[in-house]
Amino acid sequence: MKTFKFTVKSSKTITAALGRGMENISAGFPDLFRAADKVCLVTSSDSPPSLRARALTLFPEGEKPHFYFWLPPSEKAKTLEQAGKLCAFLFDNGFSRDSLIIAAGGGAVTDLAGFAASVYMRGINWVSVPTTFLGQIDAGLGGKTAVNLGGAKNIAGTFHQPALAVCDTAFLDSLPHSELRSGAGELVKYAMIGPAELGRIVKKDLSKTLSGDRSALTACVSACAAYKIKLVAKDERDETGIREALNFGHTAGHAFEAMSGGRLPHGEAVARGIRFALIASKEAGLLNRENFAGLNALVDALRLPPAAFIRHDFRKFLGLVARDKKARRAENRFILIKSRGRLYPAENLKIELLQKAFQGALK
Ligand SMILES: NC(=O)c1ccc[n+]([C@@H]2O[C@H](COP(=O)([O-])OP(=O)(O)OC[C@H]3O[C@@H](n4cnc5c(N)ncnc54)[C@H](O)[C@@H]3O)[C@@H](O)[C@H]2O)c1
Incomplete structure (x- = not known):
């Protein structure tokens, strides 16, 4: 222990x-x-x-x-x-x-x-x-x-x-495979927001966790839990921006989850939210092609099932992201990414950019 x-x-x-x-x-x-x-x-x-x-x-x-x-x-x-x-x-x-x-x-x-x-x-x-x-x-x-x-x-x-x-x-x-994959949605998040060593552990063990490999699951739980605890100790009440990193992929992810009427497992919705954030970051000129390809490959590795439960209703999506707690007075607020470990909170992104990311995330 x-x-x-x-x-x-x-x-x-x-x-x-x-x-x-x-x-x-x-x-x-x-x-x-x-x-x-x-x-x-x-x-x-x-x-x-x-x-x-x-x-x-x-x-x-x-x-x-x-x-x-x-x-x-x-x-x-x-x-x-x-x-x-x-x-x-x-x-x-x-x-x-x-x-x-x-x-x-x-x-x-x-x-x-x-x-x-x-x-x-x-x-x-x-x-x-x-x-x-x-x-x-x-x-x-x-x-x-x-x-x-x-x-x-x-x-x-x-x-x-x-x-x-x-x-x-x-x-x-x-745990059934669907719940392992849902957990792996959050695991991929850690590889993107965390330090290089955490990224290496996740990359190495991601596919093994999906097949329920016990030592890979234990290694990932140990590394991610220790990292989360470190962030929480620095910013317990989500006030300084440190803890906000954990919300990467969650603004769009929560909207997808709500649009599925609760039928989409949380981590799967987050994985699609991460894909949304990656596309939006690329379209906003923050994330270059090479970094996009590297990070997006981690989401691909999850082999998400088709987004059948999510209503493809862009207006509804905009309404939900406007009401997100973090948006406050902005029309929308997302955590974007420049490269692994370098996050960039962005507000009031253009509708065309959001629409492109929305379509890409639900493919
Ligand atoms: N508080 C936070 O910081 C935080 C962070 C991330 C997510 N969340 C929340 O967590 C929830 C998602 O959690 P989740 O992914 O664990 O889903 P869940 O709690 O819905 O559980 C998923 C399913 O797994 C079953 N289950 C639980 N343990 C099992 C086991 N050992 N073996 C077999 N089946 C088991 C449950 O009965 C359930 O059917 C969401 O509501 C999300 O908003 C909270």
């Missing part, structure tokens, strides 16, 4: 434990677990039985009463209604400010359970246990919590760091 401790602006020290096949994590963090009067394990109703079994190996019931709360699958979990149901469940079962939530699941589970943990009694401790590839390299780390509103992604949310994040790559053994 590898552990990272990082201190964020709120002066909280957060620990992330990374490894494969870990056991009884509770014993290793007595301050957190002994101090809790009750524990609620939050998972999703469609997760395989092996997921719950592994979660209980990590956090055995012991003397503490364990409670279980099941969320509906994927994005259906990320609603204010579900957050309210979880808070009411905690209240009905006597959960106090000394209680603990363990969120074990994909990014939808950790986003929603983290959100509920942040508002229940004005904030209780939670442990993030991402169980998807995407969750372990990104969603389950960093303390951003959210629910969707009005068909748009992550409109209401909080910053509430988990007291502990546990990435056990043994969870990934049961």
Whole structure:
């Protein structure tokens, strides 16, 4: 097991434990677990039985009463209604400010359970246990919590760091190929925004992660999680621009996800959002042909299925990007790229350029 401790602006020290096949994590963090009067394990109703079994190996019931709360699958979990149901469940079962939530699941589970943990009694401790590839390299780390509103992604949310994040790559053994590919969409992002060494690791292991190779998945989780934690420690609340790099590909990606009615896996939508950003960067004269070809090849390597779920409605797309949180008063705002690791936030891009990138991204 590898552990990272990082201190964020709120002066909280957060620990992330990374490894494969870990056991009884509770014993290793007595301050957190002994101090809790009750524990609620939050998972999703469609997760395989092996997921719950592994979660209980990590956090055995012991003397503490364990409670279980099941969320509906994927994005259906990320609603204010579900957050309210979880808070009411905690209240009905006597959960106090000394209680603990363990969120074990994909990014939808950790986003929603983290959100509920942040508002229940004005904030209780939670442990993030991402169980998807995407969750372990990104969603389950960093303390951003959210629910969707009005068909748009992550409109209401909080910053509430988990007291502990546990990435056990043994969870990934049961992931279907579509979820490995979705995670690889975010993996490609790291190769574009991160330092050269991270880019090398991703390039080397990308195709192996798609086929579920255990050591490649563990290597990528370890490298990406460490990099994300570093960015979060420097800019916890996304205020200085450092953390914004993690949103590369996400403005268009979130719009594609919304335009699919939630049927497109998040990482696949992000991969198309990255392709959008690469084309827009080339068309804006920021990214030369050679660099474009090199970066675009990483998206090609994902072998995305046809964008059948996304409505090819450019007007709708423009409406969604105008309402993106980051756009503020601009008509649109995208993070573009000049070369690997050199990002360039751009506002009010011309409609013709956006249309070209939109068509290219959905090919
Ligand atoms: N908070 C953040 O910083 C952040 C960052 C990136 C993404 N996100 C959010 O994360 C969400 C996407 O997360 P995701 O890709 O994990 O998708 P997801 O949470 O929708 O999970 C995808 C599917 O995988 C299943 N699953 C989970 N673990 C499994 C396992 N071990 N074996 C088999 N099946 C398993 C789930 O039940 C679900 O059906 C989006 O809502 C996105 O907005 C948040």
